[in-house]
Amino acid sequence: MTSDLHKPGAALAAGTSADPWATPPADPDGETYYLNMGPQHPSMHGVLRLLLELRGEEIVKCEPIIGYAHRAHEKMAENRNYMMFLPNTSRVDYLSGMIYNIAYCQAVEKMLAIEVPERAEHIRVIVCELNRVSSHLLWFGTFLLDLGGITPFLYSFDDREQILSILDRVTGSRLTYCYGRFGGVTEDVDKKFLDETTAFLARLRGRMAEYHALVTDNVIFRSRCEGVGVIDRETAIEYGVTGPTLRAAGVPYDVRRAEPYGIYDRFEFDIPTASGADNLARYYVRVAEMEQSMRIIEQAIAKIPDGPIMPEKALKRFKPDVGEHYFAVESARGQFGIYIVSDGSDVPFRIKLRTPSFSNLACMPDVLRGTMVADTIAILGSIDIVLPEVDR
Amino acid sequence: MLKTLSDLVPNVFLAMLLAAAAIMAFATVNALFLVWLERKVSARMQRRYGPTVVGPFGMFQTLVDVVKLLSKQLISPKDIDKPLYHLAPIVVFVPVVLGLSLFPIDKSFALVDTNVGLVLVFAFAGMGFIAIFMAGWGSNNKYALLGAMRAVAQNIAYEIPLILAALAVTMIARSMRIADIVEAQGSFPYILVQPIGALIYYISAVAETNRAPFDIPEAESELVAGFHTEYSGMRFALFFLAEYTNMVIVSMVATSLFLGGYKGPLLPGPVWFFGKVYFLIFVMLWLRWTFPRLRFDQLMTFAWKVLIPLALANLLVTATVLKVMS
């Protein structure tokens, strides 16, 4: 039982049972014991199973076991044409479905060198940033829920509902959007949409003061977050951690700035970073990022031109040239990459999705070692994983 | 003069029976009301409606829930410690019911009146944790065991400041009879004399009842449901009933020790008494629906490094002042 659990599958190999999913037998010395956290646990984020080896309440080893929400999205992509994969994208990460949906469109556009009309580009920025804010708001609520605070969760959901309603008005969906099309978007936005968005930004800024009074400054919240779950710079880079989790470790890496896609190079925004690399730093980065997203939305609303939302000639059936293409965007959780291999037919030969949650989750065994059971869920919550995205 | 039930009813057995019936009825109705209140208050704080369907303002919702719980199958998990597992819900319920009988609700009436009332209340409250440990140990569930271990550690840590704070009051009142303590608070309640003591008592009391932000024994986001993870149906309901009755008891103690019990102008004694009790309970609900949960080690640190030194200092100051004044 002294084998290093950090090697994937080590804990499972240690179990003598023929069933690979069985919990390993109890420690013969009686020093430690195993605790299965998940996949059925009221506050586990999705169906993740954490196999914890505990000494009292202290975690000695931890192994995340994934695969319970595997839906073979990548395989599905190989069996249908490019267009038919569109609805799948927003279901990979249902919390930033819009970003994923648009990202896939942008990847295909890059592959086919399609020009996207200006208006469509602006609409895309607005809806994607709204989606990012809604994702961060949901994270804010569930993170507090992980810490035992239920009320902030409902407040943030109230705000998030507003975003969903605004997006519902143009996209027709509330969660799993299929709004992007190759070359543009499906529906044009009207003035009411822009007005509603502006009104919502003002409202959210007002609510932020309330959130800070209720949560950010709260001494219990601070003591639960400060110095807990440190994912330092080296660990983060080693594991390929991206997104707010990486920025909370002091690395100002944001795909929107590092490799601007769409029209992000035209907007002014900061990349919030923090040095603590702990739960509080991640909290800070996400909340500050909401403000930055709001800034981007404001600029996009001010600049949005009139014009078409789809190119002159809409694509129907197409066969891209043989080749390999990689396209990355900044999702709410980090770098989301789409790697498309085309063999010249109208069906992709291979689509590989590089999802941020998977890499972010990978560092868990390192981070959780030596922490308390009570912090497990909090740390897991702070890196904001979406399990369907991990498993795809 | 304070009258007890045995003064009013000549037959001792009849008096016991009546007292038991009255307390059971009160505990049940109170729990039904409190669950409804909690749901309603939490809902409104979170800008929801809460129960609205059954009865006026959904007041009978909890009654319907009890009917549901009564009709549910009692599931016992595999390999449990049978006697402990089955006894725990009963053991948790008995002491809290006993504790209820000790408080004078008016100048002239208390169910039972003893000269060590305060000691008895704390003794009964301490017994509840044995039941929680029985439940956690007997359930054959690691989450339940972790919850039970936490509950015991928490109980030991918070019983100390709780009693230290109460001790300061008994020193001023020079009695452990609850009725005497209330009477001793002539024109002003002891919260004015003992503000820090009152605060320490109240915080410890919230921890003692396993309420958020100190609800680590049943911390939902970590331990599923803690010590009562494996209980279903009416067994679970008994734990629930005990939790809410416990809230009433600690609030009754607080009311009697610090808020002047049944005393108050104009309105009759029982109204003042229950008014104060339910106000304190409302604050408990308010706390629960505002704060995140403390971590286990922080909870212990808070008890040993903050509450106990403060309570000791408070006791020392009180004793010194009393000695000087006499």
Add this chain to the structure above:
Amino acid sequence: MSADTSLVAPGAEKKRGYLALLVAGFFTLLSGMWVTLKNLFRKPVTLRYPRERPELSTAFRSAIDLVDFEELGSHDCVACMQCVNICPSFCIQVEGQKYDGVKRKRATKFLVDYALCSVCGLCIDVCPTETLKYSKIYDEVSFERDAFVFDLLEPFVEREEAFLEGQRIADAKEAEEKKKKAEAAKKAKAAVAAKKKADGGEEAEKAEKPKAEKPKAAKPKAEAPKAEAPKAEAPRADEPKAEAEAEAPKAEADAPKAEADAPKADEPKAGKVDKAAVEAKPAEPKPKAAFAKPDSDAKAASLARIEAAKKRALEKKKQAEQQAEGEGE
């Protein structure tokens, strides 16, 4: 950070003593309690769902439905199968039939399995006659899966005969007019030709004129009001017209396919999905012309890798088959 949020970067505040921290911490708790107390007296924001219903947005997407065109008195599904082919969830079943005297094909069966649908809207985008729209169903509940198989033609069944009759008349008229127009065009052409003969200099200008008229003339009557209706997208508005021109040969081309589909539709649903998957596959055989001329080295490398991967997959499959056979024996 902007001024209206009080977010302070972690670690920015001063270090304080034990008691000062305790008191400050206590006050942060009070400020939190003040927030919840304020909210206690605010109006709830939730919708009491079964009693109150949300107002659906105009763009709200639900199961697809057929548009009831006023000028046609019915839907305009021509059973072109484009929606069936594009559907990623394989949840649409369409069958069509050609009637005597009616120019265009007509849908005789249009089933949508809403339980499978992912409301992506691809079928609506692809529909050449724009006869598909989103319905506003949002709280359909059932214990049976089949309850979500919607027959979209149901509201049109009674009107079908009348529609066909009307369409026959319209088509006959249109055909006549077309003939007339064609004759007129011929005459005009002849006139132009005659003029051209007479005056060679103005040739270019004159030749253009009848050409410009032609598409207009060919436009079917029934289509006219629809085409004129304001369209959101300029390129799309052209499609129905173009389609109409190409209609006759296309409908014929579709006919054998529809017939091939017919027996399939009778099979159980599980079979249908398989079939759909099979149908999607024929796209896979690679057009050899595309491979014949690799433009660059990168392309060649990609191709080589792809081919290798395919080979590996094939070998694996073969191995598995052999193994299965071996076990079978």
